[in-house]
Structures are given as C-alpha cells and as structure tokens.
Amino acid sequence: MRSSSTRTRMFTRGNWLRAVLLGMLAIGMAGCASVKVSGPDAAAHAFSPAFAQARDLAQNAGTLPADKRAENDRAIDKLLAGLDDATLSADAAALPAGDPLYPYAGHALQRRGLPLPRPFDRGAWKFDAGNRPPAESDGYRPPVKLAVLLPLSGSLSPSAAPVRDGFLTGYYGESRRRPEVAFYDTAGTPGGAVAAYQKAVAEGNDFVVGPLGRDEVAAVFRDAKPTVPMLALNRASIPPPAGNASFSLSPEDDGIAAAEYLRAHNAKRVLVINGVDEGLHRAAAALRDALAERGGTVVESLEMGGDAASLLARLQSALQKAGQVDAVFLATRASEARTVAPLLRAAGLGEKPLVATSALVAGTGKPADDLVLDGIAYPTEPWIVRGVSGLPSAASVASQLKTARGPAARLFAFGYDAWLITAYLEKLALDPNGQVQGATGTLRLDPVGNILHTPTWSTFRGGSPVPLADASAR
Incomplete structure (x- = not known):
C-alpha cells in the first residue's frame, strides 16, 4: 500500500456577421436547391445552399474570438441540422481533405448515427506509448501500464465505487492481454487530481483514466498540461486537449x-x-x-x-x-x-x-x-433494459454487487464502458466508423475528443x- 495509490497487476467582424446572416437565410432553402462551388477543392460538386453557407462560416472560424466562435459554431450546426440525411452525407463526402467544415459535418453525421465518409484528422493522437503490441482483429489495443484516478475516499467516493467496480468487471472479463493497473485516490492525494495525474505520469503509466469530478477534470486539463493521454470521466467547461478524450453521463x-x-x-x-x-x-x-x-x-x-x-x-x-x-x-x-x-x-x-x-x-x-x-x-x-454482449445481465450483477443496484447501476455501466473505451480508443479514433457497443449505448468519438454514447x-x-x-x- 502506498500513501497515494493502490497498485495491482491484475488490474474581420463584418464579414463574419454577414456570413452568419446569410447562413440563417439559407436554412429554409436546405435540400430545395443546390449551389455549384467551383475550384479544385470542390471538384464541381453541387453543394446544397445551407452546406455552402456553413462552409463559408467554417473557413473563418479559426480567426474569431472565443465568444464569436461559439456563435459561429451554433450557426454552422443549425445550417447542417436543416439538411436531410442524404444531402448531408453527400455534401460531407465531397469535402476535400483538410476542409475546416468536415469536423462539423462529421459530427452532425455521428449524432444521427450515419457513417462518416472518412476519418477525422487525429494528427495529435498517439497509440504507441509504452510499446503497445499491435491491435487485435477487432481493434482491441489496451495500454501497457494504466492509471485510474478516482476519489476513493471523501464525499465523491459513493459515486466512485460503482465506477471502479464496473471498470474492473470489464477488465476481469477480458481474457486477452491486459495492462497493469494502478488506482490513485484523488481525494486522498495532497494536491488533488492534478498531483495524482502527475504522480501517475512519473510512475510510468502510458494512459490515464479519470478523474471523475467536473472541477477535477478542468483542473487537470488546465493545470497539468497532459503529457500522457487520458480519458477523463467527466466533461469540463473546456474541451479535452489534443490527443485526449472525455466521457460523461452528464x-x-x-x-x-x-x-x-x-x-x-x-x-x-x-x-x-x-x-x-x-x-x-x-x-x-x-x-x-x-x-x-x-x-x-x-x-x-x-x-x-x-x-x-x-x-x-x-x-x-x-x-x-x-x-x-x-x-x-x-x-x-x-x-x-x-x-x-x-x-x-x-x-x-x-x-x-x-x-x-x-x-x-x-x-x-x-x-x-x-x-x-x-x-x-x-x-x-441498454445493459439495464436488454443486456449487452460480454456482460452478465443487470439483475445478475446486482445480485452479487451492491454497487450495481438501483441508481448505482448507471454508474456501474459507465465504469464498464470506461474500460471498453480505454481498450478500443484507437479504433474509435482512427476508424471512420469506429464504434463499440457498450453498456451505456453505442460509443463513438467526436472530432474534438468527446465520447458520444447513443442510449x-x-x-x-x-x-x-x-x-x-x-x-x-x-
């Protein structure tokens, strides 16, 4: 037993405003006509009016201040939401590589459960830290040495217990290579989640799961400047740093x-x-x-x-x-x-x-x-109402573990899926239609690192x- 961890081997404003207004006017025209966009990047594809306006907005998004960027993003999302599935799919497929609208269009496709025409650009994502063996045929490629950051003591410990037990149920249920796992108590570590993350990195872990609290996640994203990739178990007010992911049931x-x-x-x-x-x-x-x-x-x-x-x-x-x-x-x-x-x-x-x-x-x-x-x-x-492959029924697990009973069952499912995401994150990141059928729903990874779960x-x-x-x- 260490004092801070428990270890086991089993375990220009005017142009922007004009573009926004034009975009709003185009919403009612979505799917009713098309705009032919010339130039080598458009390759003569006839984009729908709303999609073309969204593309104009996306071109300038990176130059906008934060508050205007948020408004701009909402305008783009609204334009794309007005398109029918076939139009959105065809227009997204016609975008050239590197087009700034593709992350928005791909995200809109994901929310509808539609396939992506190609993967998102994940240039900052790395999966060879710790010399991981190659992926299995189904995409299974877990870390070599894994840290899990949870508040195992303190006021959040009742929420952390079912997450921990769900995670370990998935871990023990896997018969293939599994990482060495170390659990770090973020509530019992001086300096909290940031110090726990830094200690996990110093001890050679090549992937980190957690922390759990929203404030903890924000602190690690902001203050720890993650050098080892992590799957945060909540969604903070700031997006995950490049190469990191977050998963929540918010x-x-x-x-x-x-x-x-x-x-x-x-x-x-x-x-x-x-x-x-x-x-x-x-x-x-x-x-x-x-x-x-x-x-x-x-x-x-x-x-x-x-x-x-x-x-x-x-x-x-x-x-x-x-x-x-x-x-x-x-x-x-x-x-x-x-x-x-x-x-x-x-x-x-x-x-x-x-x-x-x-x-x-x-x-x-x-x-x-x-x-x-x-x-x-x-x-x-889905695990609670009809079951999922690889995990015993909710009733069966609840009969053995009190952390899987009643309202805690949802957090147990969340912890189970945290293990699945850890083991299949490369597939979710690099496969254009990478998805995993989890206990909380169908799991996908959006362009900025948020895990989407379709319930x-x-x-x-x-x-x-x-x-x-x-x-x-x-």
Whole structure:
C-alpha cells in the first residue's frame, strides 16, 4: 500500500456577421436547391445552399474570438441540422481533405448515427506509448501500464465505487492481454487530481483514466498540461486537449439525446416542464440549444411548484401563449412527473410525444404508483433494459454487487464502458466508423475528443419500465 495509490497487476467582424446572416437565410432553402462551388477543392460538386453557407462560416472560424466562435459554431450546426440525411452525407463526402467544415459535418453525421465518409484528422493522437503490441482483429489495443484516478475516499467516493467496480468487471472479463493497473485516490492525494495525474505520469503509466469530478477534470486539463493521454470521466467547461478524450453521463447528454429523439419524430415546437434539480435545468438548457440547432424551438417553459390546481392553471396559460405544441419534455424526476402527467393529459397533450430525461426513473419501482407514467419515453442504458454482449445481465450483477443496484447501476455501466473505451480508443479514433457497443449505448468519438454514447429508449407500460419497440434504432 502506498500513501497515494493502490497498485495491482491484475488490474474581420463584418464579414463574419454577414456570413452568419446569410447562413440563417439559407436554412429554409436546405435540400430545395443546390449551389455549384467551383475550384479544385470542390471538384464541381453541387453543394446544397445551407452546406455552402456553413462552409463559408467554417473557413473563418479559426480567426474569431472565443465568444464569436461559439456563435459561429451554433450557426454552422443549425445550417447542417436543416439538411436531410442524404444531402448531408453527400455534401460531407465531397469535402476535400483538410476542409475546416468536415469536423462539423462529421459530427452532425455521428449524432444521427450515419457513417462518416472518412476519418477525422487525429494528427495529435498517439497509440504507441509504452510499446503497445499491435491491435487485435477487432481493434482491441489496451495500454501497457494504466492509471485510474478516482476519489476513493471523501464525499465523491459513493459515486466512485460503482465506477471502479464496473471498470474492473470489464477488465476481469477480458481474457486477452491486459495492462497493469494502478488506482490513485484523488481525494486522498495532497494536491488533488492534478498531483495524482502527475504522480501517475512519473510512475510510468502510458494512459490515464479519470478523474471523475467536473472541477477535477478542468483542473487537470488546465493545470497539468497532459503529457500522457487520458480519458477523463467527466466533461469540463473546456474541451479535452489534443490527443485526449472525455466521457460523461452528464445531464446535457440527456437533453441532446432528447433533441435527437424529437427530431426523429418531427417534433419541432416543444413545451418544457422543469423540475427543481439543478442538473435537470442543465438538461433543459441543452435541449433548448440542441433543438435550435436542429430547426426546433422551446415554445414555453414551465417550472414545477405549487399544488395541482395552480400548476394546471399555469400549464393552460403556457399553452395559450405557446400556440401549437408538438411534444413535451419533462426535465423532472418521477415524483414530479407523477404530478404533472395527468395534468398534461387533461390539457389535451396526452397524445403528443412525452419525453423525459434518464432521471425519470429516480423514485420509481412500484407499478401501482407508476401507472401514470405510462407512455413517457426516456433514455436509458441498454445493459439495464436488454443486456449487452460480454456482460452478465443487470439483475445478475446486482445480485452479487451492491454497487450495481438501483441508481448505482448507471454508474456501474459507465465504469464498464470506461474500460471498453480505454481498450478500443484507437479504433474509435482512427476508424471512420469506429464504434463499440457498450453498456451505456453505442460509443463513438467526436472530432474534438468527446465520447458520444447513443442510449436506448424505454417507456412505462402498466407501471413498469419496458424497452420501446424501436429502441435499438435510437
């Protein structure tokens, strides 16, 4: 036992503004006509108007200040979101190598589950540190010496335990070459996550998984200046440094997943019901942004609170202001959803798509109480509802490990997938359509190093959770 680690071998502003305005005007024309772009880089391909405008915006993106860059990125995403799948795929394939729009177009394809025409440029990514043996035929190529940074003590340790156990379940379940693993307690190390990362590097690890907390991840990205690649287990306010990745189950991911679900159901005008939890507000904010990028809008937002009568009155007032409503997004937990669901049906919204976050299941489990939740769709982990290859069923694991029971099951699945990503990161990075079927969903790597996980979708039927019939396609 060491004091800070536990080791085991088993283990120009005007031009920009003009381009943005032109881009916004082109959204309504997407897919209706084409613009022929001349020059050797376009090779006579007739780009759609919106795609051509997005390309103009991307050309200047690197020269913009940070605040204008964010606006510019949103404008590009909105233009691409207005394209149908066939047009987006064809236009992306016609871009020449090195075109600044390709990362945006490829990311848009990934979010829809569509194939990439070629890999992203990963020039800063390295996979030979530690003299790794060549990849197996399925892409399996884990590190040689691996460090895992988790808060094994302190206030975050209850969250870290299922992540650790899920990781080790994946690790032990692999019969091929496995790395030597060292666990570092970020809460018990003086200097925290940054010091733990630096110690892991000094001790010769060629890959690092973690840390877990958002502030910890930001600190390592900012202060440690990573020299050994890492898979951070949260998403910070800054993107991963080149050659590094991050993986999270953040509330924002639920909002983005819901926006994709609603886009697939042609629901553009969405009423949002907000619960009292801060994380749920983050999910609602992410939904709002993602809908805007996809040509939709939040028509009204209603806060929970008060008795049923006052809530119904506020709901009816919101509907009068909103006009047409195509769907309802419930950023609530089960207790709040059980209150508002009957009111939505009383207000005539019962036949509209009702979509929630993964937090919907918090506080469920009694079918007699949960009947009112029937028909509400929510994202969830495929391992929990239908199982995944290579991992025993959720019920079987829960019978053996308390860290895989109840709400902890989601973090257990997250830890399992952290191992899969570590072992298959080269495949995810360099294969244009590299993906891994994980416990949390289909795993892919976006152009800036964020792991995307496409969840499955479930609903309630007879008061019990069941997979949606088309869940595998979501």
